[in-house]
Amino acid sequence: MIRFFDLSLKLNGFPIKEAQTEFNAILCFSPEEHLKFIEQKKSEILNYHLQNNSYYRNFVGKSEVKNWNDIPVMTKKDFQKPLSERLSKDFTEKSVFKNKTSGSSGDPFIFAKDKYAHAITWASIIYRFGWYGIDFNKSYQARFYGIPLDFISYTKERLKDFLGQRYRFTIFDLSDEILEKVLRKFKQKKFDYINGYTSSIVLFAKFLQKKNIILTDVCPTLKVCMVTSEMLFEEDKTLMERQFGISVVNEYGASELDLIAFQNLDGEWQVNSETLFVEILDENNQPVPNGTEGKVVITSLYNKAHPFIRYDIGDIGILDEKSTLNSPILKKLIGRTNDIAILPSGKKSPGLTFYYVTKSIIEDDGNVKEFIIKQTKIDTFEIDYVSETELTSTQIDKIKQAIDLYLESGLYFTFNRRESLQRTTRGKLKQFQSLL
Known part of the structure; x- marks a missing residue:
């Protein structure tokens, strides 16, 4: 061989x-x-x-x-x-x-x-x-990665994928329609393993959960x-x-x-x-x-x-x-280190703390697919999320209570439902960002 x-x-x-x-x-x-x-x-x-x-x-x-x-x-x-x-x-x-x-x-x-x-x-x-x-x-690798979209770089990456025994799924659009096509590829090809960005692969897992599908049932070589x-x-x-x-x-x-x-x-x-x-x-x-x-x-x-x-x-x-x-x-x-939130009390908290707190509540029912948190002022945060239905006032209250408990009280949050979230040019999702 x-x-x-x-x-x-x-x-x-x-x-x-x-x-x-x-x-x-x-x-x-x-x-x-x-x-x-x-x-x-x-x-x-x-x-x-x-x-x-x-x-x-x-x-x-x-x-x-x-x-x-x-x-x-x-x-x-x-x-x-x-x-x-x-x-x-x-x-x-x-x-x-x-x-x-x-x-x-x-x-x-x-x-x-x-x-x-x-x-x-x-x-x-x-x-x-x-x-x-x-x-x-x-x-054979199922690859969830970004890819340059200009013709020469795109062709070069595809050739490298071919030589490297990889099939690449581009991750800039992960709507249900696209994930349906991804699933079809898993039915057609004998993949040995999956490799790629965490957030994209998590989205695919949530899509399978919604459809009640176990991937090895359709691709037993994994x-x-x-x-x-x-x-x-x-x-x-x-x-x-x-x-x-x-x-x-x-x-x-x-x-x-x-x-x-x-x-x-x-x-x-x-x-x-x-x-x-x-x-x-x-x-x-x-x-x-x-x-x-x-x-x-x-x-x-x-x-x-x-x-x-x-x-x-x-x-x-x-x-x-x-x-x-x-x-x-x-x-x-x-x-x-650049994902640290500085709070009004002077407390410094890793941005992931917010992510953990909100994640546990937001994702209870699987409605929210993904979300990111931005600190816009010392006491103000925006949460952008992609979901089937809008967050209820009960869910928002629960998040605020958890933040009061784990971080400090007196912080302001706005929740924005989006069609999709902005990723880096490589397709990564920056989960917390301080704009201060």
Whole structure:
């Protein structure tokens, strides 16, 4: 059998075989060897960029750093300048893998990976998907992702999908009429797994619930569903597992890095400690003890083309108390740093708190398909929602009572029923947004 996926990587100049050999060797390290490996790779990548990347050397302000915790933290805003100015010596825009972040955090930028770094990223993804019996060379993917709509980019993505054993459902319109067509494809094709944005796949599960259909009854080849890019709520996971008839696996990644954490077979969010070094830092950029929340800051251990060293990805998370350097476990991902609501009392609350509170009440009867919350003033919020029928005054009162209880009283809410919700250009749904 022709291994199309491996072949497409190879033809594009990504040395996948060499990368897999190295990745598999890392997996065989003892805890002591792994500890030594991480320290060595951190030192190597730091010194490489200090010596070969003038942009990074200027950013750090010196050509040598003795203490890892003294290295300044990078943010997305540090990368909003031409890519050519950020590349290391000996790399050009033509010799690297180039892509753009989704911009769901509000700060999109173009990034680069050298070809070996991109190949070892794929080795990491292939390994983790393999836990669930998925082989990219032969497993057929039902893909719920955005797609560029201009002809050349659209055709390119479709070709990549074909070579990558994927069928893509575009997610910019997920009306019942479109979801009916999606369901038809599941009846016609032998999909092995589902992969894509959480909010879109949840909508499909709600559509199946309404029609009283279990997906494996119409597509018995399905094994598993991987969701990514947006928060996965426990009740959504339960709904999806019930309507799909398969396990739902939670993935946390960033296109500019790699898979950051992936749910293992024990249901834990296992952090990638083979190609990345993940830290949780406080406001002074110092490491916090495991079990304490802080900023998720990541170092890409292999990317020589472009520095991602102590890079603040914009998320707040907690590492499990039982984490070790060679086997870190992400206990909780709380949300994005720019999704914090500041209330009249001065209290700071993650935007997801509102989402949890309203979600439990709004979705009791399955009437509301999806909703987003916007903070427009210090004490004023708008909730845009898509539903079969308008919210009743009883439901609105219940939401207000819950918000008084969980957050604080004296907040004002307006509820707007919409035909559809605005997504990012990639098709992501930004669930909470502060406009302050």
